[in-house]
Structures are given as C-alpha cells and as structure tokens.
Amino acid sequence: MISSPISDVAEAQLKRKLPHRLSIIREFALNTTAHALPGIARSESLHNRIFWSLSFISFTGIMMYFVVKAILAYFDYPTSMDTSFISEWPQEFPAFSFCNISPLRFDLFREPFENYSIMRNMTTGNGSIWDSVTFLDLTKFLIESLNRNETLDKYSYSLSSMMYKCSFNDIPCSVNDFIPFTSFVYGLCYTFNAALQNNTDRAIVYANQDGGDGKLSIGLYIHSHQYVPSLMEGFGAVGLLHDNTQLPSIESAGVELA
Numbered sequence: 001m002i003s004s005p006i007s008d009v010a011e012a013q014l015k016r017k018l019p020h021r022l023s024i025i026r027e028f029a030l031n032t033t034a035h036a037l038p039g040i041a042r043s044e045s046l047h048n049r050i051f052w053s054l055s056f057i058s059f060t061g062i063m064m065y066f067v068v069k070a071i072l073a074y075f076d077y078p079t080s081m082d083t084s085f086i087s088e089w090p091q092e093f094p095a096f097s098f099c100n101i102s103p104l105r106f107d108l109f110r111e112p113f114e115n116y117s118i119m120r121n122m123t124t125g126n127g128s129i130w131d132s133v134t135f136l137d138l139t140k141f142l143i144e145s146l147n148r149n150e151t152l153d154k155y156s157y158s159l160s161s162m163m164y165k166c167s168f169n170d171i172p173c174s175v176n177d178f179i180p181f182t183s184f185v186y187g188l189c190y191t192f193n194a195a196l197q198n199n200t201d202r203a204i205v206y207a208n209q210d211g212g213d214g215k216l217s218i219g220l221y222i223h224s225h226q227y228v229p230s231l232m233e234g235f236g237a238v239g240l241l242h243d244n245t246q247l248p249s250i251e252s253a254g255v256e257l258a
Contacts, residue, residue, distance in 0.1 A: 035059075090206040093168075093214050096192045097248035098239040100157040101256065103187030106226045109141075109155040116141045130229040138228075153180070156188035157223060165219035168192075168205060169212025185251045186238060192216065195244035204244055234258075 032038065036056035043049035116122075122137050142152060159175045166173040178190040179202075193205050207214030224235040238254040248254075 090208045091214075092244060093193050093205050093207045093209070093216070094241050095194045095244045095246070095248070096216060096239065096241055097181075097189055097194075097250055097254075098218070098220075098237050098257070099183055099186035099189035099250060099254070100162060100220075100222055101186065101234070101236050101238055102157070102222075102227045102232050103183075103185065104155050104228050104231065105157050105223065106228050108226075113138060113141050116144070130231075135231075153182060153188045158188070159190050162220045162222060163218060164221055165217070167215075167217045169210045169215055171210050171212075181248070183250055186254075189248070189250060191248060192218075193244060 028037075034056075036052045036059070039052035040049055040056065043052060117137060120137075145152060159178055159180070163175065166177070168177075173192075178192050179194045179196070180188055180190050183189045195204055196202060220237055222235060222237060227235060234256075237257045238250060239257050240248050240250045240254045242248050242253075
C-alpha cells in the first residue's frame with residue numbers, strides 16, 4: 001500500500017507534538033511544589049514511579065475526604081440567634097418640615113425690585129414681562145441684598161400668612177410650635193417638633209401626648225396668586241418627615257404636596 005505525502009506529513013507532525021506535550025507535563029511535575037509529582041518525574045525505575053504515583057493518589061484522596069467532611073460539618077453547624085426586646089414607650093413624634101414650593105412672594109419683593117431697577121436704569125423691574133433678562137436682574141438684586149447683609153426671609157412666605165389651622169392630637173398648635181429655617185431652593189421653611197441642642201424651653205412632643213395616637217393636622221394657604229411668573233412649575237408645598245435631631249434635607253428628599 002502506497003501512502004500519500006499528505007498523510008506522511010500529518011503523521012510526522014503528530015509524532016513531533018507528542019514528545020513536546022510530554023516535555024511540558026514533565027517540566028511542570030519537576031517544578032511544582034506538590035509532593036510526589038517531582039518524585040514521579042525524576043524516577044528512573046518502574047517500581048519507584050509506581051510508589052510515588054500510589055502515594056500521590058492515596059494522599060490526594062485522603063485530602064479530598066477531609067475537605068468534603070469539613071464542608072459538610074460547616075453546613076451542619078447549628079444556627080444560634082440571640083433576640084432581645086427593648087420597650088421604648090412612649091415614642092417621640094417625628095419632626096415634620098415643610099416649605100412653600102415658591103421661594104419668593106411677589107408682592108413682598110416687587111416694590112424693592114422696581115426701585116432697584118430704577119436706580120440701575122433697568123427696564124425689566126416693572127413686573128409685567130418675565131423673561132431670562134428679568135430673572136437675571138432679579139438674581140443680581142438678591143445677590144446685592146445678601147452682600148448688604150440683608151436677609152431674604154422677608155421676601156418669603158411667613159408661617160402666619162400661610163397656616164390657617166394646626167392641631168396635634170386634636171390640641172391646637174400655633175406658629176410658636178414651629179422652628180424656621182432657610183432652604184436654598186424653597187426659601188423660608190418651618191419644622192414642627194425639632195429637637196434643638198441646648199434648648200430647654202421647647203420640649204419634644206410624644207405620639208401618645210394628650211391621649212392621642214400621633215396625628216398632626218396642618219392647613220396651609222399657599223398664596224398661588226403671589227407666585228413669581230414662570231419661576232416654579234405648578235403650585236403647592238413640599239414636606240419631609242424626619243428624625244427630631246436630623247437636619248431636614250428637604251431639597252433632595254422632600255415630597256411635593258398638592
């Protein structure tokens with residue numbers, strides 16, 4: 001039978017690859033830190049090679065046995081739970097903060113803004129047209145007011161002008177039960193039941209106070225007709241329920257109340 005040149009070339013390549021693969025395995029066995037494998041690779045007699053091979057297989061099997069046994073023991077380990085009951089009663093009523101969604105009240109800043117525009121020879125301070133130029137002039141007016149150490153709270157909505165009813169557990173509350181703070185987005189805001197440091201005059205109210213179940217009722221008149229045109233979308237208030245000792249992040253976590 002005559003062999004073809006192609007089959008002869010393939011057979012020659014196979015013969016060359018086989019010793020190469022065996023040499024890679026032998027080199028790995030000689031250089032590995034695993035016991036017995038270097039002994040197998042260095043063995044010159046069949047008996048010595050059989051001894052190291054049996055040793056490697058035996059101790060590998062023993063190792064796997066103990067590894068599996070340890071894993072099974074881990075999963076069979078009993079679960080221990082410690083439970084305790086801490087009674088915290090009565091519970092403090094959380095703090096509630098709210099703001100008018102509009103930071104500025106139009107009728108409060110209109111006249112000062114018009115005077116500012118006249119002094120600066122501006123034509124946008126009459127309040128009839130509110131475009132990008134008008135808002136830019138309004139921003140300059142507010143910045144200059146701050147630079148003169150003037151507060152902008154006087155241009156915001158006061159609590160007395162917004163809140164027409166308030167009760168906690170059916171007991172009337174007033175503006176004196178709220179603490180004002182300023183938001184860089186919503187202007188003047190107010191917090192009910194905030195815990196102030198080093199303030200003994202204002203006590204924290206509890207949910208069961210006066211025999212109630214922790215019900216706060218507030219009625220607000222938001223003066224939507226005094227909103228600056230195009231300054232805010234929609235109308236209403238924004239509120240946030242938070243811990244008594246926590247600063248209200250009403251700009252990021254507040255919920256709009258229609």
